[in-house]
Amino acid sequence: MIKEKIYKYIYLMIISLTILTLLRLILFVSYESDFSSLTTMEVIYSFLTGIRVDIVSITTSIGILVLLLFAPFKFTDNKLFLKVIYYSWFFVFSIICFIIIADIIYFQYVHRHMGNEVLAMNKDDNLLIIDMIIEYKYIMLSYLIAMYIVFKLFSNIINKEFPTQSLGYAKRFGIFLLVLIFIVANIRGKLTGKPFSIADAFVINKIASGNLALNGFYTFYRTISKKQKLYKFYPYKEALSTTKGLLKSNKFKFIDDKYPLQRQYIQKEKVKKHNVVIILLESWSSKYIDSFGNNNLKVTPNFDYLSKNGISFPNFYANGQRSIEGITAIYTGIPVLTEFHSLGKGLELSNLSYIGNIAKANNYSTIAMQSSKGSSFRVGEISKIAGFDEYYGAEDMPLLGDEDKNKKPKFGTWDGNMFKFLNFKLKTMKEPFLSFAFTATTHAPFVSPGQRWEPYPHDKINIFGFLNTLNYSDDMLGEFMESAKKEPWFDNTIFILTADHTIGFGNDKNMFKNTNIKIENRDLENQRIPLVIYAPKILKPKIIKKIGSQVDIIPTIIDLLSWNASIGTLSNSLFDDSSNGFVLFSNSQYFGMVDNSGYVTHNLKNKLESTSNENIEKKALSIYQVSSKLLRANILYKEMK
Template sequence: MTRLHKSLLLFAIALGLFTLGRALLYVLYPLQFAQLGFGQVLAAFGNGLRFDGAVIARVFAIPFLLMNLPLRWFDRRGWFDPLAWLAYALTLGMVLLLVGDVFYFEQVRRHVSYELLLLRDDWGFMLHYAFGVYWWALLLFALFALALGWLWQRVLRGELRTMRWAALQYVALFLALAIVGRGGVGGKVIEIIDAYDNGDSAYGHLSLNGVFTTMVFSLNLDPVDHHFYPQEQAVAIMGEQQAIIDPAYPMLQRYDVEPTGHNLVFVLLESWNFDYVDSFSGGSIGATPNFDALARDGLKFSRFYAAGQRSIEGVQATLTGIPALKGLPRIDAGIGVSNFTRLGAMAERHGYHTVFVQSSDRDSFKIQGVARSAGFKEFYGKEDIPLLLNYPDPTLATFGWDYDMLMFLKGKLDQAGKPFLAYAFTGTTHTPYPELDGHVIRTPHGLVDENGYINALHYSDWSVGEFINAARQQPWFANTIFIFTADHATHFQQGGLRQLFHTPFLVYAPGIVPAGTNHNVSSQLDVMPTIIDLLGFPDEFAALGQSVFRKTQGQAFVTEGGQSIALITDRAHLKHNLHERLETAGEGLSEAGFMQLERQLLARDQLSYELLRDNRWAR
């Protein structure tokens, strides 16, 4: 074979591996693609070849062009083979990302996108996680690498025939790589949005692959345009739902309140699903008896939604009222350069003691810096928290132990000596789920399966119960408001778009906040305004959300992996990718109603993006 023939065969092998990855995705998650007919599935596989070919062509472009330089001197294996083995290494890297994408799809029901770009400080954890939990997958991958290497060698062995019309073939190769790499001859370069050109999310997910989506995000090949209306019109649209006190700073709000002097403890619960908390779902899993008891005496919110799908997005939303937006860094990666309401600093100005504690490492997700930037005076992480229980293996809790963290926090609150605002972030319910003591084991334990999750959830619930029981013995308890919600839902909670974000939200403050159930739609973006409202701070603040006590019907703005946004109401929801609608659902809502919902969604996205970009989010 000539150099070009061998190159094309290597390209075909890579393309076949991508198709196998798509088939694996389809077989492993049939419920996600059940709505597609047989013809649509075939069409998605065919459409997927465009995205597969595009990313392979871009990755292989340089080595292939070097491998096929149109001079006879290069018709030798000493030149061709090393470059071909470079293509082999690149193929292994792409396959590794494909495999990771398949595992990741189970967690969030979409392809990996920006996540790899945010792991620069977490590679140690990722390696520990991979070798500790998915060692078997790494072993299989090593065997696959050997098999692929054998196949690669089969292609490379043998003499290279001289290329005829080498210059012409080289030009043809260059043009072919360019055309395939851009996704076609005419029009613009292929983008993520092109996978959803028929408006079907499942079809788009099956067409795409994680290598392509990661490349697009990392190289910013998909320009972000958040401008849909003249800014004055966008402000007016948002003003239909909430009062605007300053059109130049549309996110600014102020409540006519007086300081209450209450203490407040906010607890962000790692991966607590709405459907797994019986007092909220009406189910009978039995994993959260302590939380269910609190819910009977607290104010439950039945239609509360996380603002995103990752922990740091939950921290950002609850702490600042700012959503995670496509094209903007998160709070741990640069959004802090813009002015935003610093909740801890506000509380300090009102004479409060502020403390932030998380069960995981201090620098996990750069939370230590996040807490400092929000104005919290004290910060503690796993390194600061002594273990109080004799765990089977204390090192297995990668993200720390909830009981020990909450008891550590209780000790700090005992010493406050004045009103306090505390923010706590649990972690034991994050995979891998550690081995636990017998008294909290409910099902046969697994590191990453649903049984392991239920056991970890039961332990976390027990920890919350012990924390509240200990707090009840302290003089500060009667004047304290406790707020509990989750950072995000997990993949064990099945269903449509709402279930992706549906989480419990509980305000527990006997004697301060009456017990009951609130059915208004609200979200993590409402948490910071709610805290300000409950503490009676009359200060100016900026947030996309509002206090849950001031909403009559409500809407929830959510973001899905930096790829799409959605607005959820009590009657309907609408999902959008900044170019077109991806999904709509509603009870008796007309097209005019969906158009109004779309206007509200896009206006919120536009204003959030432009105000943060222009540093006009807060004064």
Template sequence: MTPASLLATETPKKGSGFNFLTYPLALGILLIAISNLMRIALTLKSAGTADYNLASISAVFAIGLFYDLVNALYFVLPLMLMGWLTPGWLAIKPGYKWLANGLLFLLTFVLLLDAVSEWIFWDEFESRFNFIAVDYLVYTNEVLGNIRQSYPVEIIIIFLLILTILLTWMLTTIIAKHPFQPFSFWKRSVVTGIYSGVLIAAYFFVDNKVRQFSSNNYVNELAGNGMYELFAAYRNNELDYNQFYSTVSDQKAFVDIHALIKTRESHFVDQDPFSIRRDIVNLGPELRKNVVLISVESLSAEFLGSFGNTQRITPFLDSLAGESLLFTNLYATGTRTVRGLEALSIGTPPTPGQSIVRRPHNEELFSMGTVFKRKGYQTRFIYGGYGYFDNMGYFFGHNDYRVVDRNAISKEEIDFENIWGVADENLFELAMREIENGTQAGKPIFTQIMTTSNHRPYTYPDGRIDIPSHTSREGAVKYTDYAIGQFIKKASQKPWFKNTLFLIVADHCASSAGKTDLPVDRYKIPLIAYAPGFVKPGIMPRLMSQIDLGPTILGLLHFSYRSQFFGYDIFKLEAGRERAFISTYQSLGYIKHDSLVILKPQRVNGTFLPNFKDGSLRPVTSNKRLVEEAIAWYQSASFQFKKGLMKK
């Protein structure tokens, strides 16, 4: 049977046809069947880590069915509208059959494509679609290119088209056997009105919180419906802190935050109760060293031998760590590159929803670029991809950095590239050229380099390492380690090397998914500070947030400056005041001592004792003082950005 004959099935005679609800019902049943098959597949895929039991599995499929039904209400809307507006006499015409079967074919293909996309997304993030998927819809070139380079897309599409033809043939064959029941326009309107009422009620009264019934995050994700989660993420892509989270008065939040960020080397400079401007005074002559900050894509601490890994995939970094100051208790603020870049550049706790890097009105913010520029430095943000991705170019270009990206590299200079950008070794060649040109101009330089190779599809030039390209995350990690090693070795031969501080840190971990909503072990990242003759090799074990890196660098250089950062100089902070922030786009975590406070929408708070090795959480009685501290940090950061107070 050809597609043409499929779409033009024999026109049924009166008494052997269908009614206007048959197509929506058939599509809805198909959606529920595919969704449950996908739920079964994902359950089996994650069986080794999810720790299921009979009760949780039963709840997964019961709640999952509820979300499948809600999703079906949305998904069958085109067929419902077509049936409502089509008179009975027209519904038995061949033209209508072509249109109805064609629309059924298209929607069936969308269902199958969504199922495959869910599998791919789960493979990367171990979750249903979320706001990351919404972001990816914006950057279709990079995302589709990444998928094409990672999976046999053409074969998958052909398979889906064949399966769609078979399913559509099966459905249309079944539909043709149903007795024809012509509905008057009034009756069709009544039925459609009831459907619309249920749909509107679902829109306003159903959200994705129903599935969050367990302390096991895998179970909660499985209970969802991927397509519905994508819709929910689109609706909640930006969250107003005061609307969704526990609050105190703004005045109290800033009284608390003033006490929390005040340190011995700082004092506030104005009487504005909502300002955190303060002068940082560091003793001794300022050290005008070059600073090269390498933010490495997805470099979890667990990849390094220095943190116990036995795979030997970071031989250079492990060797360098022995000659450097290694920070062993540092936590990323989030799960996305833009969240890491936000923390490293403007030193603020993560605000719910989108990273500030991606938000409007993010120009002229007080940043590391601002401080270094005021000190007479040249500033650079160097990226191996195109700066428009994730709004990185705009953000850094409007916040005291000069952006240098893929456009600055000629084709002849590229050994290898994938959809995310050039190979890391070519990125570092570009960085070397920029640093050379900068230092020759007679001014010190602050350079932040953002790598890309440790990212699916995990491809890189052949012959560099002993793991073939496009085989594994471990290969990409080892290649990036190789590229950093080549860069540092070449830099060591340059005249500016002895006057340069190198810092190597991750933007975030390779995976943030776990049994809990905020598994603390999936946020630990490495930081290596390397400057022979300046930074003494050793271990820094104190708890530290990614937002503390900027003030700590400036402290190492003995810089005195006016600060708007929320972060601490870890070397000058009194013992016992350490804390860290971890987050998803909705859940906001605050680590202090041995406790974790989590703030969630609907003003839900919890205090836990986390297991820092496996990420599990044990609920404990709420610690009022720690909860209020967490609220002060997050509420004041959200207030500052919303009111434009982060601007320099």
């Protein structure tokens, strides 16, 4: 019976994959303009990646059935049992096809695949699946006819006689183990590393490629774990008006009512071809940096020098509390608010104004790297989606520093190795260039690179360990800047240094006896991070007290360089005196907003805290309501041609 089971599994899988490929072809033909940016080879690559997505989708759905099919027990050879398994496969597959067909219909409204937002649809929503089924009854009828044909194909295979072979229990058990490994590998999409994800489907650095490779069933179940709700705090027009008021600026103008938050930069000067180097510093919190926290910790002398001789922003905040949220904010200008998805978790399904793509549209070379391994946070795949043509992780970087050879950082390589590699790669980049580099050594647990960087008693899990690794990372930053000053590209370069998020205070007040650090007001202070823009040959040193956050970096760069660009961000330039400075931040339980009047935190049901006498709650809820609606409908941003 084993041979028969193998034959039938192969035939049924071929039928299933063929049907899903045909559905992908229907998507391609139906929305040809959405995929017009793809070359013939890119279309082929996308279809091949789509087969991989389909294998993961099918195996995830029927994996348990296949394991039961090959279970090493005699009852699994019973004909009735086998028919139940095979026809259950058909039943599950018909559901997959139904969801994909509904997704193809859905695609015309949002020009991306469905995610878990469909769970939040209500009867008033124009995109409700049940309404589409009624409206597209002929398509549903075609689906039923097609499924009948597929049923017949399945039945022919199920009832067909194949060569049989009886095996002993030991061999059957061995085959079962092999099948188990095979199923797990197919569900993961790969044997090693992190499982295949939505971001992995973007094999070509184009949104169209990912949309062609993915299917609606896969994107739905991959995002289903975090159910989103539709929130309507105010009438939509009122909420939109409030949101536009927050984003109003003399430097950007709204350009399209269909994409109500998309804005075009108002160029008043020619494009400036300055290089841009963005350095994202792991867990660097304002309170631990003397030039920002005034706490006399003496572990960041190099950063303090850059702050003194650059433009510093003391009222700058992280939009989230995780690294991927900081990366998402910088790459897209969109904060990962409560119940929102980050890049790598579904946000990339929407059309976004990525920083790398904007740079390339202005004839910039692009490169990204991180001290962590390439698979960490899927930054490699995400960076490609965001428009970075080159990407490097820890595995690409040689060990060149003086760190303790008997120790190894928990995540990737030492920051010193990355900074040396960054300097080496920038020498080879065509100017002007945009680079992004993300450090890692200051991530817990705090592995010390050596005693020379330990001004405090070292501990891997408390704040002293962090301060020691912070001292090391600052030293490596200083070495990088000194090396960069010797390069011909330095004088024409703007360095942007900030953090991904903060690190906590700890609860031991004795640690802070000789500092100004206070444990009070954690909600706000746990978001405050440094920002320094350093360009000694281009920008004069000063302090800008405007409130800002990571999402402001895209419009700030556009403003500094006078790029020709349109954006769909929830932010403005930090150099824009005409706009309102505000910050949106969140953790998994609540989100908040900061502006000049104070701050508010909210759990989407109730206001939690507020220090503002103004109606900051309305501003926060309005921009949340509008941005979530526009992201869900994929009308936050449209690429300009």
